[in-house]
Amino acid sequence: MAIVQKTLSITTHQRGTQNITSIIxxxxxxxxxxxxxxxxxxxxxxxxxxxxxxxxxxxxxxxETWMQHxxxxxxxxxxxxxxxxxxxxxxxxxxMTDTSHSIPITNGxxxxxxxxxxxxxxxxxxxxxxxxxxxxxxx
Amino acid sequence: MAIVQKTLSITTHQRGTQNITSIIxxxxxxxxxxxxxxxxxxxxxxxxxxxxxxxxxxxxxxxETWMQHxxxxxxxxxxxxxxxxxxxxxxxxxxMTDTSHSIPITNGxxxxxxxxxxxxxxxxxxxxxxxxxxxxxxx
Amino acid sequence: MAIVQKTLSITTHQRGTQNITSIIxxxxxxxxxxxxxxxxxxxxxxxxxxxxxxxxxxxxxxxETWMQHxxxxxxxxxxxxxxxxxxxxxxxxxxMTDTSHSIPITNGxxxxxxxxxxxxxxxxxxxxxxxxxxxxxxx
Numbered sequence: 001m002a003i004v005q006k007t008l009s010i011t012t013h014q015r016g017t018q019n020i021t022s023i024i025x026x027x028x029x030x031x032x033x034x035x036x037x038x039x040x041x042x043x044x045x046x047x048x049x050x051x052x053x054x055x056x057x058x059x060x061x062x063x064e065t066w067m068q069h070x071x072x073x074x075x076x077x078x079x080x081x082x083x084x085x086x087x088x089x090x091x092x093x094x095x096m097t098d099t100s101h102s103i104p105i106t107n108g109x110x111x112x113x114x115x116x117x118x119x120x121x122x123x124x125x126x127x128x129x130x131x132x133x134x135x136x137x138x139x
Numbered sequence: 140m141a142i143v144q145k146t147l148s149i150t151t152h153q154r155g156t157q158n159i160t161s162i163i164x165x166x167x168x169x170x171x172x173x174x175x176x177x178x179x180x181x182x183x184x185x186x187x188x189x190x191x192x193x194x195x196x197x198x199x200x201x202x203e204t205w206m207q208h209x210x211x212x213x214x215x216x217x218x219x220x221x222x223x224x225x226x227x228x229x230x231x232x233x234x235m236t237d238t239s240h241s242i243p244i245t246n247g248x249x250x251x252x253x254x255x256x257x258x259x260x261x262x263x264x265x266x267x268x269x270x271x272x273x274x275x276x277x278x
Numbered sequence: 279m280a281i282v283q284k285t286l287s288i289t290t291h292q293r294g295t296q297n298i299t300s301i302i303x304x305x306x307x308x309x310x311x312x313x314x315x316x317x318x319x320x321x322x323x324x325x326x327x328x329x330x331x332x333x334x335x336x337x338x339x340x341x342e343t344w345m346q347h348x349x350x351x352x353x354x355x356x357x358x359x360x361x362x363x364x365x366x367x368x369x370x371x372x373x374m375t376d377t378s379h380s381i382p383i384t385n386g387x388x389x390x391x392x393x394x395x396x397x398x399x400x401x402x403x404x405x406x407x408x409x410x411x412x413x414x415x416x417x
Contacts, residue, residue: 001140001276001279003416005313005384035144037178037274039315041382043391045331051238052230053184058219062227063234065216070209070348077343079336088340091330095341099329099394100380102239104180104272106144111272113182116238133382133389135315137276137279137415138142140279140415174283176317176413190377191369192323197357201366202373204355209348241378243319243411245283250411252321255377276415277281 003137004031010130012047012122015086017060020132021117024103025110027134034108036138041100043131046090046123048097054117067093067123083124090123097121105138142276143170149269151186151261154225156199159271160256163242164249166273173247175277180239182270185229185262187236193256206232206262222263229262236260244277281415282309288408290325290400293364295338298410299395302381303388305412312386314416319378321409324368324401326375332395345371345401361402368401375399383416 006027012018020040028038042049053059071092074085081087101118104111112118120130145166151157159179167177181188192198210231213224220226240257243250251257259269284305290296298318306316320327331337349370352363359365379396382389390396398408 001142003279003313005382035142035274037276039380039382041380041389043389043394045329045391045393050234051184052234053219056219056221058217059227059230062217062219063231066210066231069216071344077347078340080331080334080340082334088337091337092341092344095328095330095375097234098237098376102178102180102241102380104144104178104274106272111180111182113184113270115184116182131391133384135313135382137315140281174281174413176415189373190323191373192358195358195360198366198369201356201358202370205349205370208355236373237376241317241319241380243283243317243413245411250319250321252323252409254323255321 001139005135008132010120012130013127015122015125016064017119017121019117020120024118028105028110028136029108031136033105033136033138036105037102038105038110039100039102039135041133045094047130048094048099048121049101050097050119050121051101051116053115086125093123140278141172145273147271149259151269152266154261154264155203156258156260158256159259163257167244167249167275170275172244172275172277175244176241177244177249178239178241178274180272184233186269187233187238187260188240189236189258189260190240190255192254194254225264232262279417280311283413286410288398290408291405293400293403294342295397295399297395298398302396306383306388306414309414311383311414311416314383315380316383316388317378317380317413319411323372325408326372326377326399327379328375328397328399329379329394331393333393364403371401
């Protein structure tokens with residue numbers, strides 16, 4: 001068994017998703033591990049990771065639509081709003097989705113289903129530098 | 140440390156949950172790992188995995204009730220509906236629950252709490268063949 | 279690669295969150311693993327784990343506010359209510375948040391973002407003894 005850990009930085013440009021599957025799959029390919037797990041962790045509380053359908057971009061825009069209707073920005077019931085209308089909604093969206101995902105590695109590559117993609121989901125309305133810690137282990 | 144990976148296929152027959160705890164626990168028992176982690180990953184974007192109460196079947200039916208009221212089928216706000224009324228709601232239910240679970244292995248078996256069960260949750264209204272990748276590691 | 283597993287018990291006193299970051303970080307420090315993953319698993323179906331903002335306590339109280347408005351206690355649509363008004367809502371809150379988290383270990387410590395904390399989230403309104411299984415692996 002071996003373990004490889006990498007840190008990477010991704011710039012987001014607006015609220016919404018960014019497909020990062022090929023970036024992570026390249027790290028896995030270079031790690032030289034044939035059978036194992038790839039753990040991707042985002043070090044933030046207003047941006048998260050989701051695995052969803054990778055073919056039709058309306059899937060991700062419909063997810064954003066659901067979020068905007070069920071986790072309101074600037075909800076007067078929230079007390080935490082130091083960073084603006086998207087501050088508390090960003091934290092709530094993050095805990096309702098995922099801070100990390102573990103994906104199986106098989107034959108040296110991410111073993112996702114044919115329609116699955118891994119997306120970084122920015123929940124703030126601006127542009128941010130987001131840090132991921134990727135831990136790849138196996139043999 | 141050792142690692143064992145298995146792929147298995149489960150047929151779902153309708154929208155709802157199926158208790159797969161004993162299937163996964165049997166894989167763990169046969170892997171011969173005493174202390175470690177069992178990672179179960181579903182390779183789909185309209186079916187997910189949940190850990191919930193394993194004794195009373197009304198728990199899972201109440202979860203389904205909540206889903207039907209909060210993640211509407213055929214919501215006119217959704218644009219992604221190629222596969223029907225349960226297409227986009229299936230993707231949303233999946234990201235609100237889990238694509239994978241990691242469960243501790245202790246004394247060669249899944250170390251779940253007494254009331255915990257692992258369930259495959261089919262979010263489409265039909266019957267599907269669902270693929271799981273199970274990665275067991277430890278010593 | 280090495281693996282260390284510990285079980286710990288935490289008493290909750292009311293519905294809400296409890297920051298357990300330093301408890302888990304101490305286990306990691308004592309495990310002597312420099313690079314790896316720390317998996318924290320809660321053996322219950324009415325209490326969960328979340329990673330969220332660790333600085334302002336109104337974040338966690340706003341999360342609780344959202345939960346009370348979107349996952350109603352004593353909802354007449356629920357059939358499962360053996361243990362009271364917070365029984366089924368506790369199960370729903372648990373599946374909407376997380377039963378486990380895996381956190382990277384770097385230089386022998388939890389490698390969380392500067393604003394991230396790990397919290398045990400009690401969803402029942404009383405006081406309970408909650409069991410966590412912590413599995414630390416790496417090298």
